[in-house]
Amino acid sequence: MTTLTVKHPKAKRGGFIRWFLQVGWKHLVALFVIVFSTFPLVYILSTSLTKMGNIENFTLFRQFYLGNYKDLLTSTDYPFVIWMKNTLILAGATAVISVFISALAAFAFSRLRFKGRRPGLLALILIQMFPSILGLTAVFGILSKLTDYVPAIGLGTKAGLILVYLGGSLGGGTYLMYGFFNTIPKELDEAAKIDGATHTQIYFKIILRLVAPVLAVMALLSFIGTFGDYVLASIVFNTNKQYTVAVGLQSLLADPWTKNWAMFAAGAVMSSLPIVIIFVSLQKYITNGLTGGAVKG
Amino acid sequence: MRKRSKNFELYSGGTPSLRGTLAKIFILGIVDAGVGFVLMILFGKQKYGFAIFFAVVALIVNWIYLRRGGLPAKYLTPGVLLLLAFQVYVVVYSGYISFTNYGSFHNGSYTEALDAIQQAAVEPIEGATEYEIKVSKASDGALQFVAFDANTKKIYIGGENYAKHPWRELTSADGLVTNADGYPESITGQTFLTDSQVNDLASTITKIKIPLGPNLDTDGFIATADAFYAQQNRFSYIYDEKNRVMTRLSDNKKFIADDKVGFFKNKDDGELLSEIGWQVRVGWKNFQKIFGDKELRGPLTGIILWTILFAFGSVLSTFILGLALALVFNDQRIRGLKIYRSIFILPYAFPAFLSAYVWKGMLNTQNGFINNTILGFMGDHKIQWFEQQGAARAAVLLVNLWLGFPYMFLICTGALQAIPNDLTEAASIDGASSWKIIRLIKLPLLLVSLAPLLIASFAYNFNNFGAIYLLTGGGPFLDQTLKVTVGATDILITFVYRIAFSGSIGADYGLASAFSVLIFLLIGSISFFSFKRTRGLEELTQ
Numbered sequence: 001m002t003t004l005t006v007k008h009p010k011a012k013r014g015g016f017i018r019w020f021l022q023v024g025w026k027h028l029v030a031l032f033v034i035v036f037s038t039f040p041l042v043y044i045l046s047t048s049l050t051k052m053g054n055i056e057n058f059t060l061f062r063q064f065y066l067g068n069y070k071d072l073l074t075s076t077d078y079p080f081v082i083w084m085k086n087t088l089i090l091a092g093a094t095a096v097i098s099v100f101i102s103a104l105a106a107f108a109f110s111r112l113r114f115k116g117r118r119p120g121l122l123a124l125i126l127i128q129m130f131p132s133i134l135g136l137t138a139v140f141g142i143l144s145k146l147t148d149y150v151p152a153i154g155l156g157t158k159a160g161l162i163l164v165y166l167g168g169s170l171g172g173g174t175y176l177m178y179g180f181f182n183t184i185p186k187e188l189d190e191a192a193k194i195d196g197a198t199h200t201q202i203y204f205k206i207i208l209r210l211v212a213p214v215l216a217v218m219a220l221l222s223f224i225g226t227f228g229d230y231v232l233a234s235i236v237f238n239t240n241k242q243y244t245v246a247v248g249l250q251s252l253l254a255d256p257w258t259k260n261w262a263m264f265a266a267g268a269v270m271s272s273l274p275i276v277i278i279f280v281s282l283q284k285y286i287t288n289g290l291t292g293g294a295v296k297g
Numbered sequence: 298m299r300k301r302s303k304n305f306e307l308y309s310g311g312t313p314s315l316r317g318t319l320a321k322i323f324i325l326g327i328v329d330a331g332v333g334f335v336l337m338i339l340f341g342k343q344k345y346g347f348a349i350f351f352a353v354v355a356l357i358v359n360w361i362y363l364r365r366g367g368l369p370a371k372y373l374t375p376g377v378l379l380l381l382a383f384q385v386y387v388v389v390y391s392g393y394i395s396f397t398n399y400g401s402f403h404n405g406s407y408t409e410a411l412d413a414i415q416q417a418a419v420e421p422i423e424g425a426t427e428y429e430i431k432v433s434k435a436s437d438g439a440l441q442f443v444a445f446d447a448n449t450k451k452i453y454i455g456g457e458n459y460a461k462h463p464w465r466e467l468t469s470a471d472g473l474v475t476n477a478d479g480y481p482e483s484i485t486g487q488t489f490l491t492d493s494q495v496n497d498l499a500s501t502i503t504k505i506k507i508p509l510g511p512n513l514d515t516d517g518f519i520a521t522a523d524a525f526y527a528q529q530n531r532f533s534y535i536y537d538e539k540n541r542v543m544t545r546l547s548d549n550k551k552f553i554a555d556d557k558v559g560f561f562k563n564k565d566d567g568e569l570l571s572e573i574g575w576q577v578r579v580g581w582k583n584f585q586k587i588f589g590d591k592e593l594r595g596p597l598t599g600i601i602l603w604t605i606l607f608a609f610g611s612v613l614s615t616f617i618l619g620l621a622l623a624l625v626f627n628d629q630r631i632r633g634l635k636i637y638r639s640i641f642i643l644p645y646a647f648p649a650f651l652s653a654y655v656w657k658g659m660l661n662t663q664n665g666f667i668n669n670t671i672l673g674f675m676g677d678h679k680i681q682w683f684e685q686q687g688a689a690r691a692a693v694l695l696v697n698l699w700l701g702f703p704y705m706f707l708i709c710t711g712a713l714q715a716i717p718n719d720l721t722e723a724a725s726i727d728g729a730s731s732w733k734i735i736r737l738i739k740l741p742l743l744l745v746s747l748a749p750l751l752i753a754s755f756a757y758n759f760n761n762f763g764a765i766y767l768l769t770g771g772g773p774f775l776d777q778t779l780k781v782t783v784g785a786t787d788i789l790i791t792f793v794y795r796i797a798f799s800g801s802i803g804a805d806y807g808l809a810s811a812f813s814v815l816i817f818l819l820i821g822s823i824s825f826f827s828f829k830r831t832r833g834l835e836e837l838t839q
Binding site: 022023026027029030033034036037038039040041043044047056058059101102104105107108111112114117120122125126127129130131132133134135136137138139141142148149150163164166167168170171174189190193198199200201202203224227228230246249250253261264265268271272275276279280283286287288290291 | 307308309313314317335338339342344347368369372373375376377379380382383384385386387388390391394399622625626628630631637638639640641642643644645646647648649650651652654655656658659664666669670671673699702703704707708710711750756760762763790793794797798806809810812813816817820821824825828
């Protein structure tokens with residue numbers, strides 16, 4: 001709104017109107033969009049700083065109380081630090097391994113020609129369409145079988161859940177990366193080949209390095225995906241020391257759900273801050289990661 | 298054919314470095330060591346079938362990596378294995394389950410159901426004696442009931458491992474010491490459990506059945522429900538293993554195991570012995586139920602319409618907002634453009650499940666931020682976000698718009714920047730207005746490159762479980778007269794999830810799986826054909 005009331009010298013008035021019609025109004029639009037996209041986040045930040053702790057926070061930033069953060073970091077009923085650690089291990093391992101395995105498969109689909117390549121690609125897309133949430137009974141069945149045979153990767157173990165996450169994230173990841181690998185000119189491979197490179201050298205030293213930023217984005221997106229899962233994590237883990245952030249924060253809200261609202265808010269702020277910062281700083285590469293190179297960012 | 302051989306030449310040959318070869322041997326060695334370890338466990342547990350299967354898979358993997366050539370398999374194997382285990386298997390398994398009656402009443406095999414029915418149906422023998430008991434442990438560790446009959450003052454003992462510890466009367470020859478009231482104080486070779494030990498073992502103790510004669514079915518047994526009192530009980534039913542018939546003792550009614558429905562059923566009036574049944578194949582019954590059940594049809598039509606509206610509305614609203622913003626802010630003259638962009642995508646960077654909770658709190662009718670601050674001017678006319686159908690649906694769409702527009706903004710911006718500048722410059726030299734350039738040049742090009750992503754987004758929202766489940770749980774549940782629970786914001790997947798996991802009449806995995814198969818086919822074919830169409834579109838324009 002301030003742009004409107006700024007007084008400009010008469011001589012420049014025409015210039016201002018022209019500027020406003022061409023560019024200036026866009027700042028106004030930006031202001032509206034900023035309000036729309038940030039007010040829930042501002043609200044939750046403000047709530048995390050209230051002393052009352054329940055949901056009735058009608059005025060933003062009327063207090064600056066850090067107790068909720070302290071409570072959450074020291075609580076034994078809600079061991080937030082342990083949740084963060086669990087989530088970091090689960091989501092981190094899933095992100096790294098799934099990106100690595102998807103990239104391997106994407107290389108095959110993009111660079112090698114073999115029987116069943118096209119049907120394979122199609123199957124990859126289609127298999128993702130299965131409503132995975134309804135496969136829960138099957139997943140549970142697999143894990144409880146594993147618990148009998150190989151307890152180290154059965155129910156209640158991180159390794160078991162990581163395997164399940166990997167199975168779920170490979171198809172989409174491979175397809176996106178396939179699109180991106182296709183945008184890298186094959187001439188590079190040919191040049192390397194003339195220099196005597198093997199296929200592994202071409203893969204690791206040329207292609208993977210070129211797509212490194214996209215790999216980072218894919219890993220981040222996978223991390224966020226795993227971070228947000230609570231259905232699987234809540235059937236695999238039962239004690240609050242095994243919880244992930246998603247399951248743990250939900251348990252905070254479980255009993256009369258507005259009671260621990262400010263503590264939840266503090267947890268939401270603490271757990272999302274690193275993700276938001278990384279996400280925004282990788283912004284330049286994110287469009288590529290999202291669209292598999294079909295659309296350039 | 299020429300192309301093919303050229304391709305293989307490109308990625309074969311070269312001199313493998315020593316480091317690479319060593320790394321390969323090292324990784325394969327670790328994998329094989331793991332396989333060996335698991336095989337040992339499997340053999341130890343005598344799971345031979347599974348062990349052989351596992352060993353064969355391991356051998357194939359070794360063969361793939363040790364032979365020359367076969368390059369595609371080397372790159373694909375890790376992904377394919379995981380995909381087979383956790384995705385393909387899940388789909389196939391759900392497909393199989395959709396032809397069974399698997400659910401909370403048909404949970405396991407015939408023998409498991411038999412066990413469960415007999416465990417649950419125990420009744421006291423008429424005129425039976427009730428004993429006060431103390432639980433003790435015999436020297437061999439078997440749990441024993443030391444039972445005191447208050448009327449006759451006699452004391453009995455018996456318990457686990459009843460071949461060795463049959464039910465019998467205790468005498469002073471057993472080293473029995475009683476107090477003044479006749480209660481047992483100590484017995485040679487028996488240690489009484491403390492109260493806390495009894496508590497810990499409660500589930501074992503209540504399962505103990507001490508036979509009163511050679512035939513458990515007819516002679517009855519001693520059992521306890523609370524570890525303080527025990528009775529002479531008998532099963533309510535007698536099972537005839539040869540004919541698979543259960544006879545109810547109270548009225549001698551016979552129930553025959555019916556493998557068509559997975560229940561014990563009376564032949565004449567169709568009465569079921571128990572609601573506990575076993576898993577059987579039921580053919581197309583679940584699918585028939587979806588298409589034919591009148592009580593399901595009405596609500597289901599409504600749910601499907603709303604699901605389509607929700608998915609379509611979400612894609613359209615996020616796309617329009619994202620596209621408009623991309624058009625407006627694809628302009629290098631704007632100062633602070635980078636900062637604006639960073640702020641616009643914040644909703645996308647913030648973990649979605651947290652957003653859902655935050656919005657749920659903000660939309661709370663009585664105490665929420667939206668009704669009290671943003672819409673505070675409306676005073677007491679608070680919008681009942683989660684209590685009315687229209688408001689709840691609007692809320693869900695609003696939140697999904699907030700969650701989704703940054704994604705569309707990002708991909709639209711990307712697509713816009715990919716449009717070559719000379720195209721638009723040529724048009725503006727020809728005198729086209731900027732609106733015309735957008736409408737006639739940018740939009741068509743944009744739609745071509747974004748169509749697959751829009752379809753994917755539709756498919757995603759069609760099954761956007763989280764957005765609905767976390768925000769409204771499918772509610773509000775306004776029509777309480779329906780046999781199945783249907784909420785006003787229920788999309789297909791949340792509705793099916795409720796059938797599968799929290800049905801008011803018990804979980805029905807069979808029916809839920811039939812639904813998932815249908816959803817899979819529907820979304821799969823929509824995507825398949827649209828992808829084909831858009832790919833054609835793309836080739837036409839290039």
